[in-house]
Amino acid sequence: LGGITIVQAYLYFPHPTDRMSVQILAASMLILDIASSVLVAQSLYYYLAKQVPYFGSIEPLQQITPELSVECMISTVLTFIAQMYFVYQIYSVKGKTNFLATFTLTRYATITNFALPGCVITMFVFSHGVLADRNGTFAVSSILFGIAKGLGAITDIMATIAMCAFLSNAKTGIRQTDSLVKSLIQYVIERGAVVTLIQTLVLITFFAAPDHLYWFAFHMNVTKLYANTFCEYI
Template sequence: MSSIISSDGALGPTYVEIFGPVFWGFCATLVLCGVSTLQGYLYFTRYNDRTGIQVVAGIMLFLDFLSMGLICQSMYYYMLPHYGSLGPLSAVTRELSVECLISAIITFISQMYFVYQLRIGESMLLKSGGRAAWVMIHMTIILGAASLAGGVGCVAIMFTHPHSILMNRNRAFIILAGINKAFGAAADIVATIAMCLFLTGAETGIKRTSSLLRSLIHLVINRGLLVTFAQILMLVLFFASTTHLYWLAVHINTTKLYVNTFFAMLNARTSYLDTVSGPHISMGGLSSARSATVVHTASVDEVKKFSGMNHNSYTMDAIKVTTTSTVADI
């Protein structure tokens, strides 16, 4: 099996040592793509959200499938026609370059969906977090845009200097990749903190509402920790090793994590609705026969007016927790 020979004549890692981690990362990617497919199926068969939310969800699912196809093609190129040869590893495929662009777009969409949720409940967020909360919303937008710009820059370098990406990395590529991952992780951290402030501000002291909000906070924190850990791990591996492709194995899975957590946030609404009942709590935004019977302070016409649709259909782009003193959109 061929190996890389260093400048001092010592043998470097073999093909298997270099590309082995990418293969196992590819296996994990296949599993995560299957999970996102199931998540997407559950979403589109259970909910009838606003057209804008459905379009965004459809775009996320389409980009996920496209990303998976491009990864499969790249794996085929490196592992079958050129198996055991280190020559092809000196250049990145165009398919993998396009996949990196898709990854940056998916990450940005996922982060901006958090911003959208925060803007829905901006008044409550400002009440609980003061001006700092307003700053965090705009920081998330700026950091997310910077991460996207870094990702687009990386793709541009990958197309213009394909032989300076995987092994002998281009300096500009290293800087842009650092910007992409570092600012992406920062955007996720800020968005998670802002959402937790928002949910904390919705606390009313009512037992059922408090339990629901705690569950939502746990979901938001777990989502934030997962994607932030993936971004930081990829960044560390990228700078820690220049002769191995551990970072690439993490990169191809990060895209799937963003898609899965995006749909997990959407699909979690049904399970949380099932935990809430009682005369003082309603889940607005999701309009159904069940929710209409729970609301004692609003008429059916008011529920229909709020949702903009018939009360027998599901329409929800955010969870609205309504109590006698607080309204929180999630």
């Protein structure tokens, strides 16, 4: 997925037609996505390679690496940028007449991405115990994580429904225009379905398997999917 983002950026940047602010956002998404991949790779190296001398012991696997904590923060920023850009597109379609919908989506996105920093701070401060005692001392951080992911999924669902509704009203009766609108609706639905599915899987695996890191595999893909869909949308 990281490679797809790079290819999308390679195709976009030589001949960009968007405003400078959008180009800066696109560059930021690319940089954050690459940084996320590097930090995840470093964390996997720590867990899989550097812990060989401790083979058979699960103690080293109960702590969070600093790189993983930073990656979670990067994921929060990247997700917030992608969601807010999508909300901005909804506002652009309907303008001030749809202020209530855009305000609601913005509120959900903001709450979602301000709950996650609480988890990140906990991971930094208590890196040696947060995985081992997730349902005990650090239950609050788990609740914040659940709230953030749950609201994130709700935000994506609401944004998808809103955009599809607005695009449906944009049909003009002209065949070519309606075909383009239909393609846009299909893309919006596919984008919303995939991102919401992964967000939901993160939430389910996080609470269903508290003693395992199954959720992290989906978490890594959430970051990539937001970057991919953002680059594809522009």
